[in-house]
Amino acid sequence: MQSRLDLDEGKIDSLRKLYETPALRVTDQAATALENRLQRTLLTTTQQGLGVREGTKALRHAFEDEGFAPEENYRLEAMFRTQTQIAYSAGRENSLSDPAIQEILWGFEFAAIQDDRTTELCISLDGMRRPKDDPVWKTYTPPNHYNCRSTVIEIFDEEDATPVPAGLKPVEGFGINFGRVFADSISSASELVTT
Numbered sequence: 001m002q003s004r005l006d007l008d009e010g011k012i013d014s015l016r017k018l019y020e021t022p023a024l025r026v027t028d029q030a031a032t033a034l035e036n037r038l039q040r041t042l043l044t045t046t047q048q049g050l051g052v053r054e055g056t057k058a059l060r061h062a063f064e065d066e067g068f069a070p071e072e073n074y075r076l077e078a079m080f081r082t083q084t085q086i087a088y089s090a091g092r093e094n095s096l097s098d099p100a101i102q103e104i105l106w107g108f109e110f111a112a113i114q115d116d117r118t119t120e121l122c123i124s125l126d127g128m129r130r131p132k133d134d135p136v137w138k139t140y141t142p143p144n145h146y147n148c149r150s151t152v153i154e155i156f157d158e159e160d161a162t163p164v165p166a167g168l169k170p171v172e173g174f175g176i177n178f179g180r181v182f183a184d185s186i187s188s189a190s191e192l193v194t195t
Contacts, residue, residue, distance in 0.1 A: 093179030
């Protein structure tokens with residue numbers, strides 16, 4: 001293309017500098033508007049307790065209202081399931097932090113849905129029982145990946161802990177306890193819906 005336009009490298013750099021900043025600003029503004037819209041939609045659908053079908057439909061409308069139209073529903077479904085799981089995890093962590101519950105809570109058992117969509121990570125964690133303060137829960141409390149359907153079940157009677165499976169590696173972008181990260185922000189997030 002450079003030979004067709006007969007532009008030297010200096011002219012190309014000048015044009016890039018001239019147009020790059022406004023172009024990036026426009027895309028940043030569009031991305032920010034879309035992200036804000038999607039966050040509000042996800043928060044609202046979670047508060048309303050919508051199922052996957054209704055939540056996915058609400059996300060599609062949010063994308064379309066901002067001028068985007070994802071073609072594959074599976075992406076919207078993965079986004080909805082993952083964000084709902086994160087919100088659920090935060091709410092659960094918030095309720096479990098009650099001192100009366102902490103006094104009687106021994107720990108958790110990891111429970112994975114067992115079917116052909118279950119990841120190797122969740123299969124290997126399934127059935128693991130560990131005390132509530134075990135460091136494993138900082139890394140492997142669901143969601144552990146996109147579309148994660150696993151959960152942890154509270155254990156109130158002291159039990160024997162089972163070993164942590166060897167060779168675990170968190171999925172990129174996960175590997176944290178979202179419930180602990182977001183538990184304190186539940187009330188502030190609720191305010192976003194009303195504004």
